[in-house]
Amino acid sequence: MTELMLALDVLTRAEAMDIAEKTHPYIDAIKIGYPLVLGSGLSVARDLSEFDLPLIADFKVADIPNTNRLIAEHVFEAGFSGIITQGFTGRDSVSACVDVAHSAGGKCYVVTEMSHPGALDFMGEGIAERLAALAVECNADGIIAPATRPERVKALREIIGKKKILSPGVGAQGGSAEEIAPLIDSMIVGRSIYNSEDPAKAAQSYSFIRN
Numbered sequence: 001m002t003e004l005m006l007a008l009d010v011l012t013r014a015e016a017m018d019i020a021e022k023t024h025p026y027i028d029a030i031k032i033g034y035p036l037v038l039g040s041g042l043s044v045a046r047d048l049s050e051f052d053l054p055l056i057a058d059f060k061v062a063d064i065p066n067t068n069r070l071i072a073e074h075v076f077e078a079g080f081s082g083i084i085t086q087g088f089t090g091r092d093s094v095s096a097c098v099d100v101a102h103s104a105g106g107k108c109y110v111v112t113e114m115s116h117p118g119a120l121d122f123m124g125e126g127i128a129e130r131l132a133a134l135a136v137e138c139n140a141d142g143i144i145a146p147a148t149r150p151e152r153v154k155a156l157r158e159i160i161g162k163k164k165i166l167s168p169g170v171g172a173q174g175g176s177a178e179e180i181a182p183l184i185d186s187m188i189v190g191r192s193i194y195n196s197e198d199p200a201k202a203a204q205s206y207s208f209i210r211n
């Protein structure tokens, strides 16, 4: 079974609550990041917790260890259950996020290779493998890897074993749900659900991955 994680990148609390209300029976987790938190405040995390789903903070944290720790503490105090961090900042910065996450009973995921075309300018083959190995070394719970490049996901799976792969890029970015779902643990989908005329139906259309 592959989980479906809704990337809720709408800009207001009202829109976020409306889409979550419509889609929550068909999804396994919600991911929010700068678009919604800058638009509505960090307290939106508490409002979304009413849906009783894991809530992941996608801030792609990328700072020195002390600042990463301060950011991660805010995230878990706000009610999130997981955090996404960049890995290129190195082992001490990644460990700071992992330590705070695990102390709070939460999870930490490390970005390896991003899903958009420009990701290959700096983060492609070789670098992504090193970032995946760093995620293992730092005892992170998993990685973020691109649904737009299934062959790269397979290569990164070799490195991380049974740790989780969360994968964005299906739908608006062109990735295929059918192709990527068997390779990953959680498929992250945003625009093709929340921009749909009928978000519940759009979320439900991915239910085949959850069986």
Ligand code: XMP
Pocket (backbone or CB within 6 Å): 007, 008, 009, 033, 058, 060, 084, 111, 113, 114, 115, 116, 144, 145, 146, 168, 169, 170, 171, 172, 173, 188, 189, 190, 191, 192
């Ligand atoms: P869409 O609308 O393209 O949304 O379905 C995808 C969501 O995932 C985020 N995203 C990424 N996050 N590494 C990440 O950590 C990535 O490679 C990546 N690609 C997309 C994006 O911000 C949106 O929330």
